[in-house]
Amino acid sequence: MEEKLKECRVPCKASFGQLETLCRAEQVTCQPLGITKDNLLEYEVEYLCDYKRKVNKNRDTQQEYFLVKWKGFPESMNSWEPRKNLKCVKLLCQFWEDLLKEMQKQRRRMVPKQLDAATASYLVQRAKQRQTLERWERHLNSLGSHHARICVHNHVDLEGPPKNFTYITDYKVGDGITLTQVALGCECADCLESPVGGCCAGASQHRFAYNNAGQVRVRPGLPIYECNKRCRCGPDCPNRVVQRGVRYSLGIFRTDDGRGWGVRTMERIRKNTFVMEYVGEIITTEEAERRGHIYDKEGATYLFDLDYVDDEYTVDAAHYGNISHFVNHSCDPNLQVYNVFIENLDERLPRIAFFATRSIKAGEELTFDYKMHIDPVDAESTKMDSNFGLTGLPGSPKKRQRVECKCGMESCRKYLF
Structure with missing residues (x-):
């Protein structure tokens, strides 16, 4: 014994x-x-x-x-x-x-x-x-996923870290969902200058997404295919941007206008550069519908539809998420959503990446539009409408209780939903 x-x-x-x-x-x-x-x-x-x-x-x-x-x-x-x-x-x-x-x-x-x-x-x-x-x-x-630094400040009230929330650095896969790992990679020696067969993006009949500075150069609505672990290129490949993680020092802060926590950048961010991913728990739309009714009663939701091709899955960042959990809505946002595919090529399960829509000054709050829609320039772009927080409600979004918007922008729509 x-x-x-x-x-x-x-x-x-x-x-x-x-x-x-x-x-x-x-x-x-x-x-x-x-x-x-x-x-x-x-x-x-x-x-x-x-x-x-x-x-x-x-x-x-x-x-x-x-x-x-x-x-x-x-x-x-x-x-x-x-x-x-x-x-x-x-x-x-x-x-x-x-x-x-x-x-x-x-x-x-x-x-x-x-x-x-x-x-x-x-x-x-x-x-x-x-x-x-x-x-x-x-x-x-x-946790090591953030290559710069995360700062936390609250000069407004006595609120501490969020309860019932676990900070994660990658998707948490829910029950009954399987992520299929990529089986093939590119053979490029230089993916940007000499792409073989168009590199990973070309193999999927899409454009190479980045320039030599790592800035996105494709329209919102078009997918991004990055190189993966089976590719010949190394970690410094210009087609590896989102997978390298957050590169800017960011601050989680308590807002003084009733919007709860927010996120600001501690350094200047260039236009079209990657800022962060929206990470959470991947669940089915059926489970999202069940949770949505509960969240709606609580007056808050962190459900993000993965509806690039089919509305089958949703990301729930309510209890599992990263720094994007704290990013607030704005009717005039400085972040734009892109669907990204890296190790998993299932078009029903893209990764959600935020890129800067313009140059962002140090100290400025980071925001995205919870009801962002992409202009239907072509058939491809109509697939990616960011439908944040609408899951779980039967019928039209008009049926839900209207939530007042507090973004304060001149172009404010007055209501989130």
């Missing part, structure tokens, strides 16, 4: 922070937690909880004090410390930023000598929220 239990492991119900607090309270060293004899009694500021000013005995000056939550110690050991004892410049700046914003909300010109309980409680909640968002940000960047 003892032999069998040697490799037995179970998850701990306590977090690392709780374990560290317990070890320091009991003065127990723990190597995995980084608690040694040398730093067992070290005190590090985790965050600041409260503030007050006291007049010195000579009454000529005032001394500032901060209530400190010590890292690795329970809140019962919080202590008031004079400003001169604190070396945590970043935490002090964050505390003052939060406090001054709260004073503005309360329409108070001066910070009082002693904060009331409600204000102090709010500052603690902000500090804990900031820690939660920072942990989530580290987790998103640890």
Whole structure:
């Protein structure tokens, strides 16, 4: 029995922070937690909880004090410390930023000598929220699919990371659906300059989609066929763009106009360049219809029809998705949808890629049109109408409850659906 239990492991119900607090309270060293004899009694500021000013005995000056939550110690050991004892410049700046914003909300010109309980409680909640968002940000960047960086900010309210949401980097295939892997690849030595048989796009009787800078050059509505794992070309092939993943640093932020979370770019994005994929769970239209009724009651949906040739499958990003889960609608969007085929050539199951419709400035919010339609220039382009969020409702979209649009654009249609 003892032999069998040697490799037995179970998850701990306590977090690392709780374990560290317990070890320091009991003065127990723990190597995995980084608690040694040398730093067992070290005190590090985790965050600041409260503030007050006291007049010195000579009454000529005032001394500032901060209530400190010590890292690795329970809140019962919080202590008031004079400003001169604190070396945590970043935490002090964050505390003052939060406090001054709260004073503005309360329409108070001066910070009082002693904060009331409600204000102090709010500052603690902000500090804990900031820690939660920072942990989530580290987790998103640890997944390795985003070649630049994802930042997370909320300067609006106390909302933390979304609940019941798992960040994924590729499609999650639902029950009863099979992705057929590609069986053939191109034989090109240089896919852009010397494509053999038109490369992968030509084999499907379509144009090569990109120029030498990786910018899309085909009309919206036409499919994109990228090189795959069976192709002779290497990873630097100019016909491998979407599969390389996100290349721009992006920020998930809380909007201040009631639209929930949004996404902005942290750097300039050139026109016609790939920005991100819409990733989620692939489900059948029947399952999408069932879920759609539930989502409609909740007032939100993340269903995206894969209707390039037949309306058989849908991507649901409600509970499984990537950064595109947080991209908001606009009636004048800066992102355009394209259907992309790489390892799977089943035209019923394209990958959904967003490309920039114009040059996008650093700090600008990224948006796409939830009810985007492609001008029917030819028979091919009529196949790809982006029907986001309409799945699950019988009959015409007019039957659903109208949702007010908050994009704020001059061309706003006033309603999403």
